[in-house]
Amino acid sequence: MTISDEVLDAVAHGLHYAPHDVLGIHPATAADGHAVWTVRARRPLATSVTAVFADGDRVPLTHLREGVWAGTREGRSRRYVIEATYSDGTTDTADDPYRHLPTLGELDMHLITEGRHERLWDVLGAHVRTQDKVAGTAFAVWAPNAQVVRVVGDFNDWNGEGHAMRSLGASGVWEMFIPGVPAGTVYKYEIHTRAGAWILKADPMAQRAEVPPHTGSVVTAAAHEWADHDWIAARGVAVAVARPMSIYELHVGSWRQGLGYRDLADQLIGHVQALGFTHVEFMPLAEHPFGGSWGYQVSGYYAPTSRFGGPDDLRYLIDRLHTAGIGVIMDWVPGHFPKDVFALGRFDGQPVYEHPDPRRGEHKDWGTYIFDYGRPQVRNFLVANALYWFDEFHVDGLRVDAVASMLYLDYSREDGQWEPNVHGGRENLEAIQFLQEVNATAYRLYPGIAMMAEESTSFSGVTAPTDRGGLGFGFKWNMGWMNDSLVYIGRDPLYRSHHAGELSFSFVYAFSENYVLPISHDEVVHGKGSLLAKMPGDHGQKLAGMRAFLAYMWAHPGKQLLFMGQEFGQLSEWSEQRSLDWWLLDQPSHQQLQAFVATLNRLYASRPALWARDDDSAAFSRIGGPLWNPNVLAFTRSDDAGHTLVAVCNFSGTTIDGYQLELPADGDWHEILNTDAVEHGGAGQGNMGIVHAGADRLARLVLPHLSVLWLEQQR
Structure with missing residues (x-):
C-alpha cells in the first residue's frame, strides 16, 4: 500500500x-x-x-x-x-x-453510542492494564467534534506528537494504549478543534486528579481490599424508609482542618458513634477547582478530590465507617458544572457536555454550564457516574443537589430567557427522564441504597416510583419544613402564639413524600448564623430553645439531618476556611448539649415508633385537647407493634403547670425525655418521670418553658 x-x-x-x-x-x-x-x-x-x-x-x-x-x-x-x-x-x-489493538470492544462501542453503558468508567478514562503481555495504560476519551486528540503528560514531556490517538468512528471515542505508562503518571488530552486551535483538557473520566490548583489528571489503579461485606449484604435487604436514619452532615476540609481521609477515620468514627448518628453525609468529594465552592462546582466527576488523599484513602475511610456500623451518603452535583477552561466546558472546542442553547445550557446566577440531559452520551456520563460511586466506593446514598434547577426550564430566568418544552410547558422533560433513569438504574443494581433529592418546590411525585410517573427518589429534603421551622424558632417566644402554623403546617403534607428534615450547611452560612445563634434570648435560653427544637425535629415524621458543629452549639456561622469551634466543648453547657444530641439519637434508634412508619399517615396523630394552646404542639407516633410515643412541645417562654392533655390511652406514661432535665442543662422542671392518664385518658402535665417531653406508655 x-x-x-x-x-x-x-x-x-x-x-x-x-x-x-x-x-x-x-x-x-x-x-x-x-x-x-x-x-x-x-x-x-x-x-x-x-x-x-x-x-x-x-x-x-x-x-x-x-x-x-x-x-x-x-x-x-x-x-x-x-x-x-x-x-x-x-x-x-x-x-x-x-x-496494539483497540482496548474497547464492539459491544462497548455500541453501548456508548446508545448512551447505555452502565460501567462507562471501565472503558473510558485511563486504565492500567496488560495488553498483549505488555504493561501500560489504556486511554480513551469521548470528543466527538475533535479533529485530533493526543495524550500528553510526564511520560512524553508534554509533547503529544508521538501519542496521537485513533478515532473509533461515529462513536466520537478516541483510544490509545501506551506501553510503559504506570499508575501515578500525570496526563491530559491535547485536542485539535474544528476551529484549528489546540486546547488542553483534563480527562472527564479520570479517577484521580492532581491536588488543586494543579489540574492534571492522574493514572490510578485501585488496590483497596474491602472488609464491609456484611454491611453491604445487610443493606441489600433493608428498606431505607423503614429504618432509622439520623444523618451527620460534614465538610471534610473544615471538620478538623489538616486531616486526610485516613486521618479522619478514627476521629470521625469515634465522634459519630458517641453521638449515635446512623449515617454521615459528606458534602461533595468529587474533584473541584475552587475550594470556596464547597465542592458544588465539579470538574472531575469520577475523581475524589485529592486534597485529602487518593481514591484508596477514601475507600479506606468509607470501609472503616461501614465496619463501625455507620452509613455513608455523598452529595452529588449533576445540575451544573464550572466553566474552567481545563475541564468539561467546550470540551473539544464546542458544546459537548453542556446544552448548546444558552437558554438551557447556562446558569447565569452561578456562572456555570448546564448538562445537555437529552444527549445520550451526556446522560450516560452522569448515570454511570452515580453508579460509579456506589460500585467503586460503596456509598450508601447520593443526595442530589439543586434538583429544582434541573426540573424547570425557567429556573431563575426572566420571561424571554427560557424556551418552553415541546408541550409548551416549563418542565425540563430531558432532565426529568435523566433523573428517572438514574434512580431506577441505581436501585436496580444496588438494592438498599438511598437516592435523595434536594428539591425545593412542590413538584409532584419526587419519591414516587418511576413506573408510576414519579422521579423515583427514595427521599426528598423537606425544604418547606426547614424554612418554616427556622422562621418560627427565630421569633421571640412572646410572639410565637400568632405563628403556630409555621411549626405545624408540615404535618399537612408530611406523608406526601418520603422526607428528610434538613438543618444543613446552607442554613448556617452567608450571614444566617449558626443554629444556636438563631435562638432568641440569653445563652441559657438559646440552649433551651436548641434542645427543644432538636427534640421536636427528631420526633417529627421523616429522617433528620444536622450539620456539623450544631451538635455542640457552634456559636459562629460555618466557614470552610477554618475548623469547627471545638474549644466550646471545654464549657459544661456545650458538653451537655452534645450529650443531649447523643441521648436523642439513642432514644430515636431504640423506638421504632419514631422511624418505622415514616411514610404512613396512619401512624401519626395530632393531639392537644382539651386545652388547645397555640404555643403547645403535641402529636403521637406509632410503630407496627402498636407502641406509641407522644411528643409534647412547649415553645412559649413560660412554664405551663397543670396542662391537660388527652393521651392515646389511660394508665401510666413514662417521661423518657425532658429537654429541661438538669442532666441536659435545664432547670429540672417536669413530671417526675411518670405521667398518669385516668379513665378519660386525661393527664395533667408540667410543661417547662422552651421544652419538649417524650412520653411512652409503660409496657
Whole structure:
C-alpha cells in the first residue's frame, strides 16, 4: 500500500485522526504476490531503526520521511519492539504503542453510542492494564467534534506528537494504549478543534486528579481490599424508609482542618458513634477547582478530590465507617458544572457536555454550564457516574443537589430567557427522564441504597416510583419544613402564639413524600448564623430553645439531618476556611448539649415508633385537647407493634403547670425525655418521670418553658 506524503507528514507530526492505520504492523503483499507484514514506526531524529520480533528476527526499517520508518517481514509473529539508534550513539528500545489493538470492544462501542453503558468508567478514562503481555495504560476519551486528540503528560514531556490517538468512528471515542505508562503518571488530552486551535483538557473520566490548583489528571489503579461485606449484604435487604436514619452532615476540609481521609477515620468514627448518628453525609468529594465552592462546582466527576488523599484513602475511610456500623451518603452535583477552561466546558472546542442553547445550557446566577440531559452520551456520563460511586466506593446514598434547577426550564430566568418544552410547558422533560433513569438504574443494581433529592418546590411525585410517573427518589429534603421551622424558632417566644402554623403546617403534607428534615450547611452560612445563634434570648435560653427544637425535629415524621458543629452549639456561622469551634466543648453547657444530641439519637434508634412508619399517615396523630394552646404542639407516633410515643412541645417562654392533655390511652406514661432535665442543662422542671392518664385518658402535665417531653406508655 502506497501512503501519500501528506498522510505521512500528518502522522509524523501527530496530526492524523487514524495514526494506527499507518503506524504499527499491517498485512501486506510483496512484489511477488506472497503475504508479508509491513512495520512502520515513528522515530524522529533516529539514524537507524530496527523492529526486533519476539522470535529474534530483526527487521531493519527504512526512513520514509519526517521520522517515519518502514520495513517488511514474513512469518506469523506480530509482537515486537522498536530499537532506535541516534547520532550520539545512544540506543532506545521500546514497545510500539501503535501495534496494539483497540482496548474497547464492539459491544462497548455500541453501548456508548446508545448512551447505555452502565460501567462507562471501565472503558473510558485511563486504565492500567496488560495488553498483549505488555504493561501500560489504556486511554480513551469521548470528543466527538475533535479533529485530533493526543495524550500528553510526564511520560512524553508534554509533547503529544508521538501519542496521537485513533478515532473509533461515529462513536466520537478516541483510544490509545501506551506501553510503559504506570499508575501515578500525570496526563491530559491535547485536542485539535474544528476551529484549528489546540486546547488542553483534563480527562472527564479520570479517577484521580492532581491536588488543586494543579489540574492534571492522574493514572490510578485501585488496590483497596474491602472488609464491609456484611454491611453491604445487610443493606441489600433493608428498606431505607423503614429504618432509622439520623444523618451527620460534614465538610471534610473544615471538620478538623489538616486531616486526610485516613486521618479522619478514627476521629470521625469515634465522634459519630458517641453521638449515635446512623449515617454521615459528606458534602461533595468529587474533584473541584475552587475550594470556596464547597465542592458544588465539579470538574472531575469520577475523581475524589485529592486534597485529602487518593481514591484508596477514601475507600479506606468509607470501609472503616461501614465496619463501625455507620452509613455513608455523598452529595452529588449533576445540575451544573464550572466553566474552567481545563475541564468539561467546550470540551473539544464546542458544546459537548453542556446544552448548546444558552437558554438551557447556562446558569447565569452561578456562572456555570448546564448538562445537555437529552444527549445520550451526556446522560450516560452522569448515570454511570452515580453508579460509579456506589460500585467503586460503596456509598450508601447520593443526595442530589439543586434538583429544582434541573426540573424547570425557567429556573431563575426572566420571561424571554427560557424556551418552553415541546408541550409548551416549563418542565425540563430531558432532565426529568435523566433523573428517572438514574434512580431506577441505581436501585436496580444496588438494592438498599438511598437516592435523595434536594428539591425545593412542590413538584409532584419526587419519591414516587418511576413506573408510576414519579422521579423515583427514595427521599426528598423537606425544604418547606426547614424554612418554616427556622422562621418560627427565630421569633421571640412572646410572639410565637400568632405563628403556630409555621411549626405545624408540615404535618399537612408530611406523608406526601418520603422526607428528610434538613438543618444543613446552607442554613448556617452567608450571614444566617449558626443554629444556636438563631435562638432568641440569653445563652441559657438559646440552649433551651436548641434542645427543644432538636427534640421536636427528631420526633417529627421523616429522617433528620444536622450539620456539623450544631451538635455542640457552634456559636459562629460555618466557614470552610477554618475548623469547627471545638474549644466550646471545654464549657459544661456545650458538653451537655452534645450529650443531649447523643441521648436523642439513642432514644430515636431504640423506638421504632419514631422511624418505622415514616411514610404512613396512619401512624401519626395530632393531639392537644382539651386545652388547645397555640404555643403547645403535641402529636403521637406509632410503630407496627402498636407502641406509641407522644411528643409534647412547649415553645412559649413560660412554664405551663397543670396542662391537660388527652393521651392515646389511660394508665401510666413514662417521661423518657425532658429537654429541661438538669442532666441536659435545664432547670429540672417536669413530671417526675411518670405521667398518669385516668379513665378519660386525661393527664395533667408540667410543661417547662422552651421544652419538649417524650412520653411512652409503660409496657
